[in-house]
Amino acid sequence: MDGRIKFRHLQTFIEVARQKSVGRAAEALALTQPAVTRTIRELEDYLGVDLFEKEGRGIRISRFGEVFLRHAGESIGAVKRGVDSIAQARNSMGPPLRIGALPTASATFLPDVMVDFLKAGTGSLVTIVTGENRWLLDALRLGDLDLVVGRLAAPERMTGLQFEPLYSEEIGFAVRAGHPLLSRRNFSLSELAHYIVLMPTQGSVIRPFVDRFLLTNGIADLSNTIETVSDSFGRAFVERHDAVWIISRGVVFPEIQSGRIALLDIDSSETRGAVGLTMRADAAPTLSLSIMVNTIREHLKVAGRVL
Amino acid sequence: MDGRIKFRHLQTFIEVARQKSVGRAAEALALTQPAVTRTIRELEDYLGVDLFEKEGRGIRISRFGEVFLRHAGESIGAVKRGVDSIAQARNSMGPPLRIGALPTASATFLPDVMVDFLKAGTGSLVTIVTGENRWLLDALRLGDLDLVVGRLAAPERMTGLQFEPLYSEEIGFAVRAGHPLLSRRNFSLSELAHYIVLMPTQGSVIRPFVDRFLLTNGIADLSNTIETVSDSFGRAFVERHDAVWIISRGVVFPEIQSGRIALLDIDSSETRGAVGLTMRADAAPTLSLSIMVNTIREHLKVAGRVL
DNA sequence: GTATTACATACCAGAACGGATATGAATTTT
DNA sequence: AAAATTCATATCCGTTCTGGTATGTAATAC
Known part of the structure; x- marks a missing residue:
């Protein structure tokens, strides 16, 4: 890597790309327009390619600029995070x-x-x-x-x-004590669609397990769903409504012990992890x-x- | 973020951390020892924490340094990748x-x-x-x-x-034409253990599907496995040995058409994706x-x- | 105690950096 | 065609950078 590249170059480059204008970028960075132009020129020189192309009397990012932009953002982002991490680490002596x-x-x-x-x-x-x-x-x-x-x-x-x-552990289908589905002997999974269903969010670990389980059992899409990771919300919601909460059994373990929440009788061994x-x-x-x-x-x- | 931080600081910091010695880092960077010391001092100054601690007559990275090191590596890595990307993009006009x-x-x-x-x-x-x-x-x-x-x-x-x-498509269990398992009517999946099994590598998309399928069917661990992503290797290997190759059906489609490779009769609908x-x-x-x-x-x- | 090792500090000098101002060139607007 | 807009270029100048050398200090080795 060319050692002449400074963070300043990346910062300026990113700002120009964002503003799509040298002038506006200069203003945003509290610099004069020629200063910005020169910094871009330098970076282009170091990289050996044009980052921007002239378009009318303005500029447009080039295909090289496009690819470099993402990496540049990554780079300064990493340092920012590094500084933040240190600030955090310092607070907790x-x-x-x-x-x-x-x-x-x-x-x-x-x-x-x-x-x-x-x-x-x-x-x-x-x-x-x-x-x-x-x-x-x-x-x-x-x-x-x-x-x-x-x-x-x-x-x-x-x-x-x-x-x-x-x-x-397995995933469980949690409902409030006294929920209608609890009294039914053999109910079909498709009946879940009659109730509001609380699902783990997309990013969660167990979501793929849930998706797979539902797919395997032919449940295409549940319409009334709420995605949440907040277990306090889940607990409160399920206790107040006839909703079904799909969640790791461990999360509702205490409530099951105390009898406030119960699990539907569903074979979820596939979700064991x-x-x-x-x-x-x-x-x-x-x-x-x-x-x-x-x-x-x-x-x-x-x-x-x-x- | 402090604008005074330069890549030079990160480079030097990383080198010192890697060498666990200011002197050796100086040598590696083709600088004198005081120059390195000062650069580290500057970075510490900007960040407001000590990155290294004295230990005996040497140094040891501090807990702050440990944290910052990873981010610093990320940052210069990102720029390096950015430059590489441009170099690549330039070759393909x-x-x-x-x-x-x-x-x-x-x-x-x-x-x-x-x-x-x-x-x-x-x-x-x-x-x-x-x-x-x-x-x-x-x-x-x-x-x-x-x-x-x-x-x-x-x-x-x-x-x-x-x-x-x-x-x-589904995942298939591919074997050479004339493989012993092909003549067996109802064979058990556990018999796979008697053969060498070629698996997709850990990082591949289909590996989780394979793992799950095997787990679901009670195959704990296959001892004789080779992990590979190379389909040329897989093809060659399976045609020469009695091995079983677990792979996307599409990969072996041509060979199945030509009859050189066949699929075991296993219900793998669970692996459809x-x-x-x-x-x-x-x-x-x-x-x-x-x-x-x-x-x-x-x-x-x-x-x-x-x- | 003395020598050695390894890092820290002080100071210096040339190079480069990084901004400004002034001006030019290309396009679009009027 | 003239005016306006936007970016590019040229030149200048104080500041910071970034390397060096010389020397100090603390821990270990002999």
Whole structure:
């Protein structure tokens, strides 16, 4: 790569591409028009191609510009994220432990595990974040998280990561206690269409399992669906309406115990999948991370959980 | 982001992190040791944190450094890729059309389509590249490819992309003509374990389908497996040995026609999936891209293919 | 204690950087 | 045809950059 390329060149290039005008870009960047022109000229010189073409009395991005634009955006985006990550890391002083939790974990064993872990007295600060699977795994890969607890993601999303299974669970069809479908003996899956159905969002780990299950059972499209990852929303909604909530069984485990929510009697063995710990494959684990991992293992050995 | 950060800072930082030594990094970068030290100091200053800590008479990367390292690598990697892309784009003059082809497409209709397309006389240069699904889709998203032809990828890999289905196909279990399993009437899937099995690699689109199918049918692990994406290898291997090749039916379609390869009689309807065109969702398609897409559509309408 | 190793700091000088202003050239508008 | 718009080019100038050399300091080795 040509060492003369500076971030300034990328910034300017991106701005011109966005504004489709040298003049406006100059204004946006608080520079004069010739300064912008020259910066673009330099970048074109370094790259050996024209990034823009003249069109009338304006400009238009060239095919080279088009391809370079995406990479340029990637590049400055990466640094921005890097700076942000550091800012975040600085706020949480100490040797911090950052855990990404998928819903099935955060609703079940994770709270108990945390108690045990804090008792172990490592003195480390622990952060627990929730979010979409894709985002969590990216953060893990980039070192912004140390551990992700939840369902095993699709294999192609796991490069550079390692997975340690803890137990396996199925997806369940959760409804409020006293729901009409509960009293029916042999109901058909197609009857789901009569109710509002809460689905996991597209980005979630379990969504492909759900899609596949529905397809396999000939359910083409459910019209009344709400996509949500918020389990607090799901819980509240299902308890108040006759909706059906398609969700990891672990998420509603406490409510099933207490009898407020029940599962429809559906054979969902096809949706069984492993729940466990996802970590970076490369780096050696921190001390506190090892302790956390051990605590989780121990806890589940005692609880002996199967869903 | 602090505008004072230069690529030079990132380069130097990465080198020091890699070498775990200021002196060695200086040598690798053809600089003096103080120059490297100062560059690191500057970067630390801009970021507001220490990237390295003293350890004995050497240094060790700090937790902040660890985090920033990955992002820094991302950033310069992006620019490098951008420059490479341009270099590639320059070699193929004209308004080029870059197509990523998954095996099932490149073995079947794509060659014929290309003939039709060139006859249309757009004069555009066409490049066809093959590779792992993940890589192809990333390249598509970044604008290094215009079109990917093949199986629909998992939904979470499709952000920013749109898919147009052409036909659907199943995965097949291909063996040489005269293979022992062909004469058996009702054989069990578990007998596969007696033969060498060629599997698609982890990164491929169809691997999840295969895994799921095997799991569903209680095949835990096949011991004698070879993972390959090379269909030339697969073809050669299967014709010479009693191996079983798990592959998209389209890939072996010509050989089945000619009778050199046959499919085992296994109900693999569960593995049915859509084959089609994947394009960027945003940008308006080029003229030559539209023509190509139309050519493919027309061709398949005539061929009326179902596998 | 002395030597050695490895990084840190201070200071210097030429190169380049990065902005400005003034002006030119091509197109479109009036 | 003249005016207006938009980008390109030329030249200038203070500042920052980025390398160097010389030297300091802390930890380890002998």
